[in-house]
Amino acid sequence: MNLAHLEKPPFSLDREAIEWVRKTWEALDEEARVGQLFNLRSKGYDEDEPARIARLAPGGVTRFFGEDGPAERARLEAFQRDAAVPMLVSADLEGSRMSLPFGTQVPNPIALAAIDDLSVTEEVARIMAREARAVGVNWSFTPVLDINAAWRSSIVATRGYGSDPDVIARHALAQIRVFQEEGLAATAKHWPGEGHDDRDQHLVTTINPLSVEDWEATHGRLYREAVEAGVMSVMTAHIAFPDWARRIGKGDGVEAFRPASVSAALNTDLLRDELGFNGVIVSDASRMAGLSAFMPAVESKVQIIASGADMILFSLDPEGEMAGVREAVRTGRITPERFFDAVTRVLGLKAALGLHRPAAPPAFPAPRDDWSRQVSRRAPVLEKDVNQTLPLDPQRHRRILMFAPGIIEPMQGQTLPLELPELLRAEGFAVDVHRMGDPIDPSGYDLAIYALSEETLLTRGRIFLDWAKLGQGLDGAMRRLWHEIPVVMISFGYPYYLYDAPRVPTYINAWATMTAMQEATVDLLLGRAEWNRKSPVNAFVSPDSYY
Template sequence: MDRETVHVKGPNSEQGGSVDPLALSPADRAWVDARLAELSTEDKVGQLFVLSSTNDDIDEIDRHCALGVGGIHRFPGHDLERAWAATRAAFERSAIPPLISGDIEGGSLSHFYACPVPNQMGLAAANDLEQSRRIASIIALESRAMGFNWTFSPVVDVNVNFRNPVVGTRSYGSNVDAIIGQALVLIEELQAQGIAATAKHWPGDGIDDRDQHLVPTVNTLAMADWDASFGRIYRNMINAGVMAVMSAHIALPEYIRARDGNAGREAFKPASLSRTLNLDFLRGELGFRGLIVSDATAMGGLNAWCERAEVVPAVIENGCDVFLFSRDAAGDKRLMLDGLRQGLLSEERLEAAVDKVLSLKARLGLHRREPSDLLPPLDDARKILRQPENMAQVNATNAQAITLVKDTQELLPIDPARHRRIAVVVEEGWNFVSGALPRSSAAFIEGLRERGFEVRIFDSEVPPTRDDTDLLIYLIGQEATPAIAQIHIDWIKLHGGSRRAMLRFNTEIPTLMISLGQPYYLYDAPEIATYVNGYSSLDSVQTGVVERLVGEAAFTGVSPVDPFCGLEQTRY
């Protein structure tokens, strides 16, 4: 897809609705119409599904393709050859070229064999749109080399509630203009290189402190406030020609109540099941003409609403064009067909949804390419991935994002003469995605040792004292991830027991806290006088933190959120 075919307007374009991101040439439109005419009802239902594939399992790919699915979602793996073979199998075994999607969000979700790019908050903290553009170009280049043609990014949620565990580092922060600017850059670069972008999570996450993976969540904003924040964001995304929007298991009760003052429970229906939010609001009022994909349908936020037999057809009937993921793919396809026979899913909505799926494929030119064109040969892919100049750019941006939040004790820079004996308390962190990059503190500890520091890991049985320790460092930080419920400092785990959780060392030993994830840990440790946010645990971040702690490089990051959590107490 050529760059000039992408409709992108500036960040001040607020109206939206005039751009058709799936506009097709007459020849491409004819291909879509021909497929619609020849597909059986069962085949059309198959095209509604994008199913997840994990562990590069070709048998699983075979099962998905046998169902005639519209696409396959590929999670990160650690073996390029196996990943390549699984993606190639998806292209070869599909009668209609499949959409190959991914959550291409960076940070710990970077692929093991690709450049470890910043997560969205890291990019926002680097605070340089041209840098972000270069990173987006690298993401697009490498993603195409791995066979992706669709990404579930950018995350355009507004990071307002600092206790929200699933938005956090996946977002660009809390500033609406910054979110718009960063997201437009990503959309433009990805779609110019043939990868459809997806704005998520409609109608907007970050207000509730709960996770829709676990429970139906709520965007509680009054509509004037929604319009000034999420409304501005989505109008800009639509006007920029974003090809897809992800409809989440998030309610927007004030919009529903404005139309029905007696809505009751219906005001809290998840957007993924809401005809009002998808068809009347997103398509009707905002004028979105691209594809609407549901968020993952295995989530608690969806399945807590009603039984599966009702959920499955309702997702499509109420405005989504793609049914995302399944714990029982064959069973859900049967439920979709049953729903069609029983009138829970109309022929009209089925046709409209499949039309959108095929139109996205045609817009990306998938039907005009052979499998070898959709996924380059393995040797060619190897030459594209982790190019030295791209790695240098990525590492520099990761380091640029590192933010000194406060140093009220004037501890920095540290040096071996004053702080030779260092004890490090490590929290390794965790990610919901099995193929996420492994977490290790080795780069940080080795960086200190190379500079002459004596570093030991905190021993809860022999706590540090001023007699044996010159500096205590907390190296913590959980990146935002699904299904974690809360992100906070677990003092019991860090200090090795419930009684030890009450220990505090900062009044006797100079103490420094570094977050390699969520930027809000001062809420749980307001007494920490020197605090740094790195936003992810990537090795280049850890190396960059060491360089800045010892004064070899300056802190340049600009916090995309309020790291003090609105509390004066945390500033001292």
């Protein structure tokens, strides 16, 4: 049994850990070995879930957390207690609303890129890692290495570190280092690189359209640096890279557009052989339409493993899909060598994280919300203020008409209210929130605020300024209030609304919808701190947006 690959980085296992992997492999039957290749979704507090997870015996679970921290820790402890093999427990720790709801509110990657202070990024990573470890998480599906190149993208903008590969490299590598110092495996995603296609791989297979040479200078450079830094896993996504597939003779016709998640050309030839990555390759969520539009569900699970990935993320039918993978192993569609390699890499990651020596999670650290509030004041960027409307003053701008469609929460399937109106009322302003669809009447108001709050999170296809939704009918959709009263537009998320409102006189990118960022923006609106004027993206995607 050759386990030499586990002696090398990023596993770097000692003799004791190698022996644990060997003994665990030998003790598992084929059904249990196949289970190690699956990472199942866990959410809520269904009383039957722990027994079902124990019966299915997956290699890991990805937990979607509720607001009760002790209950979440107890649920994960129950999973581990009932597991014959310790489980990988993963989460998407991306900051803002894609982090622990009971933990410290921390900025998302685009806000960290705006601050552009590595000490802040390192501390945010440390906070997230320690809180995650305390609740039972040992693997994060971050950092995002995607490049914010296609500004219309509804999936990249706030989840990544902007559009400059130098900035992305600095911050992503810092996050990898701190996460893994804290005992949390990091994941570079979304392989082979998202951000040049303005579609969402949750809805369609997206394309990395770059030449191999241009890819090497951008996405390739980022992944090479992450591999050299020892990142423990890479998430292979439902993104095609046709130029590479064609260059190596594996890209005729539709095969050029095969998603990376099921592409040996990208996972084996490029990531393993060319870049030298030795860690765990995990698929992106296998139920996403970027994969399901390409092939049926059971077949996709087989091809994920056969093409070079080691773990399958999510399953709507784990019993049936595990059976499908077992059959592929039995018939040789997944070769014995590939099967052994995948299972032992999953076990190797567990050993590298010390899961073969079970221990209770550490105590939950004290929240760092005060620190986060102070740091958040450094993130919002005043992109323009051509009429010098700011700072706001309760005497000059007392009556405010606010347009606030709400915080879009696709993971929860709901829209949440912004806290901004109440925060401004507490400062002495009289704020009326416009009810969508009602006639617009700015008379009697001193200021209008458009407060938009869509972070780039999943399945919406497009994010844009919906004037028809904000106004009433055709006339309302075409009305622009800045000829009648001062107007300030604030985005707590998607940073490119100037494309739809190039003539708005005052525009602010505040990056994240979390409460701390709303509070920070109020402080800045009132002149209590200096605005950031250095943006990690070009918000002025239309030439007349500058004026």
